[in-house]
Amino acid sequence: MKTATTEDCPCGGGQAFGGCCRPYLVGEATAETAEQLMRSRYSAYHQGNIDYLIATHHPTQRYAGQRAAILQSTARTTWLGLRVLATEAGQAADSQGLVEFVAYYKDPTLGQVHERSRFTRQKGRWLYVDGDGLPPLWPRRSDPCWCGSGKKYKACHGQ
Numbered sequence: 001m002k003t004a005t006t007e008d009c010p011c012g013g014g015q016a017f018g019g020c021c022r023p024y025l026v027g028e029a030t031a032e033t034a035e036q037l038m039r040s041r042y043s044a045y046h047q048g049n050i051d052y053l054i055a056t057h058h059p060t061q062r063y064a065g066q067r068a069a070i071l072q073s074t075a076r077t078t079w080l081g082l083r084v085l086a087t088e089a090g091q092a093a094d095s096q097g098l099v100e101f102v103a104y105y106k107d108p109t110l111g112q113v114h115e116r117s118r119f120t121r122q123k124g125r126w127l128y129v130d131g132d133g134l135p136p137l138w139p140r141r142s143d144p145c146w147c148g149s150g151k152k153y154k155a156c157h158g159q
């Protein structure tokens with residue numbers, strides 16, 4: 001793992017990695033909500049945990065060459081931050097859920113994934129099904145940078 005258990009979780013949830021996404025990534029716990037699964041999948045991209053990404057992708061949506069495609073993208077992409085913008089259902093008692101998020105990255109130019117993702121729960125496990133891409137959302141220049149540095153966007157990744 002790239003991130004130590006005591007460091008901030010890459011998903012930006014405000015907790016240490018060891019008390020947030022790590023237990024899901026190492027199989028010690030299963031996500032109870034669609035948002036937890038979404039956050040853990042972001043952290044898996046951040047850590048390059050391809051097995052977890054495939055295991056939490058709905059079997060009907062997996063495709064040939066997926067492992068190589070993820071490997072190639074994680075090799076050149078630095079994930080900078082995640083913001084969960086909205087959720088619909090996806091709670092412990094639900095079997096379907098939606099999570100809208102924006103995830104920022106550098107590869108080496110700045111980019112983002114702004115998506116409304118669909119999740120379903122099968123045999124007690126949340127799975128990512130697919131998502132609708134949404135128009136980009138960039139911070140204003142005087143907003144805090146979404147990488148969590150504490151600097152303004154214009155003084156950090158917005159330069």
Ligand SMILES: [Zn+2]
Nearest residue numbers: 009011020021
């Ligand atoms: Zn987390």
Ligand SMILES: [Zn+2]
Nearest residue numbers: 145147156157
């Ligand atoms: Zn920044």
